[in-house]
Amino acid sequence: MLETPGGQDYLVKVENVTAGYLSVTSFSSLTKTFTPVLRDINLSLRDGERVAVIGESGSGKTTLLKVILGLLKPVKGRVLIEGLDIYSSRKAWLRAVKKIGYVPQDPFKALDPRVKIKTSLMEPLETSRYSREEVNRLIKEAVKLVGLPEEVLEYYPSSLSGGMLQRVLIARALINRPKLFLLDEPTSSLDVSTQAQIINLINTIYHNYKMGILLVTHDLAVAQYLAERVIILREGRVIEEGFFEDVILNPRHEYTRLLVKSYMMEPI
């Protein structure tokens, strides 16, 4: 755990979180079995900091995301966003979740095929009191920011490519000016050439707005571009964390060593 001075100014703080899924085997037998996916996770992120959570399948990274987004209540521990426990009340959760811009993994599943891009982009603004003109202006700004033409607003998702959809989703996440950008494998379902475009786009946005970034990915090489600090998850536990260069150059854990090796450019 990297300690940063000045306790309160954390943007996100995950404290001793143990979370998992309850499975009700049948209606008649009320016994529920609990399978823990995350065990005693600690994580903190300050304003403007970029952290990558690296984990492969079964490491619990998706569960961690759900916990931070307030979709899965941990059995132990708490999640603070700007000092606010998001599981204390629905109001607190709503306030906290507005500070998060979430970019999901698969752009093809994240936009409703029967709803225009414009409606999808308006959705995050619906709960706030904005006038119609303001909403339109904000949408157009967001679309311009991610480098898409304005005509896109009138399209349905099916007429856009994966890279463009991912840009739309980034615009959607940005529209509320979030303090935290939560990226869930933002490039894993894209081609390499579009992947580079998206990485560069996120970096430009970061340099303009300096929001905190929490990236969840399995790809160390992508994480290198989007984060300074890295946390390596395996089977629900943090096995290694530190600054990116330190972890890559001197991996302490056997698994990290293996992981780093598999990304090195050397013939087998």
Next chain:
Amino acid sequence: MRIRVPTLMISVVSTVRRVWKRRMRFRIGLIIVSAITLLAVLSPFIVPYPSEGWGLIPLNETNVSGQPPSLAHLFGTDDKGRDLFSRVLLGSSTALLQIVLVVGVSLVIGLTLGVLAAYYKGLVEYSLNYLIEVFLALPAILIAIPLKMAFGPGLHVIIASMVLTWWAWYGRVASVYARSVCEMDYVTIPKLSGLPGYKIVVRHVLRNVSPPVIVQAVTDFGSVLLEASAINFLGFGLPPDYPDWGVIAQNGLYYITKMPWISLIPGFFIMVTALGFSMIGDALRDELDPKLRRRWRLWF
């Protein structure tokens, strides 16, 4: 609810046009169904003997019971001397009315409950699915008998008894589709923007679930007609004088050797209409099933 009717209409028209071009089956089915629909709409105006059609037995002087088909009575007359052509013609509107009401009402109930079951997981899903199971297991005729005893015969009996069983079928189809839609990120992400649940259900879930379920409903039109006719034939739905194909077929049952046309003509109409609806439904299902959208699909 903001489902844009014009765009929906355009997509329906273009789908129909595309399938029309490809499938003979669809063409035949559509022609049959349009003809029946036309008959049903026009029947009140072109019926030669309206009062006989609605079940009144003609006076003794004009009563010619059991007359075979002739120019005066195109389909002959029935055992009580009523003009069969008028009765069968009016029967077409009864048939369509039953189909539309049964499918429409069950579709609304089924879609709503099915989508709710899938969206609000846990106990709601469990109990709704249980309810669906129970109603799926009930035959419509078992509901029709007590309903007829309690409220007397009539359209309400047949509609109520069939809706009570058919909604469960659409509820199940809708909840299966809705469950996969609810897994999608486009249902989760609006939750994070603080959108209330009903808005998400209407805007995202219902909109994506209803098209396949509606197609399913169209393919069921034929089966609904068959089941309704069966109940009416057995005498548990409409009163014995009502102009309905099932009822007319029942009227002629005792005279089947002497006056076979009384039962055969409405039976033929039931068969042709059900066939027409099945042909349309079949072609639509084949066309919309992505696995069959290949060059090899049969032209017919």
Next chain:
Amino acid sequence: MVLAVESKGLSIGYLDEEDRVLWVVKNVDMQVREGEIYCLVGESGCGKTTLGSSIAGVLPPYSVTRGELIIYGRRVIKDDLRSYEGVRGKLTSYIPQNPGSSLSPYMRIWDQFWRVLREQGLNEKTAKERATAILKTLSLGQGVLEHYPHELSGGMLQRVAIGLSLATGAKVLVADEPTSSVDAHLKLQLMRLFKDVRDNYGVTIVLITHDILLAGKACDRVAVMYAGEIVEEGDSISVLTRPLHPYTKLLVDVVPLLGFKKTLASIPGEPPKPGLLREGCYFYERCPFRDEVCLNHVETQVIDGRRVKCWKPLVDKTTS
């Protein structure tokens, strides 16, 4: 030198709804030598899977073919005619992307091996010996044979799938994105396994992947595909370190490399949709080195034994 797979002007397309042909693979000349690991690299929609399935003999019936494809001297595709008799499952075999869904869940691993080996006229005893021997080279014990697929882990299933395609006695194995469902730290193992299989059995492996790093690490020769064409072909190290075609160069520049934080180049635009047909170079719109001439002129050149489909390859820039 024996050619395992050779194609001459091979084009493959699919019939769409309106019975038009959508050409996905365009005019491909390819030579795969016996006993090498040959890699087809490209982004999605570039036709690499279609080309691979034409070699494995699993083209869907509604596809259209032109040109020739020859596998070990047997002509399997000659224009419209396709005959994989005695080739599919005998000479070539296919390793699917996701072994979890390609192995029958209701059969034990042994039953699946038996179904393959029975075809070769083996009796139960010799078949069992052979299956055990194959599994041994894949470092799986005999006990695996008695298990059902769901009882094995993903990595084991992947090896069983490889074992099954080896059991057919095929000389050419086509592996379609074998690593895409495998965790990164297991990728190395899997690639090492492919090399071992090649060395032990002398088979030729056609590897289809979008991962250019993997291609560089595991393959002998690489063919880079773009919009249905092979734009560059050559031995893997030189293609990836000194690319000749602008697309290859950008593709290499665009991939993030761990421990070497270069600025990521970005190729403007998106890959073309499959089925685009036109004169000249398909990479024209996105190419930073383009010229007026590229619009209607493209030619295949051979430089240092590498074939490149560009009339002005990046020779000078790479040597200086």
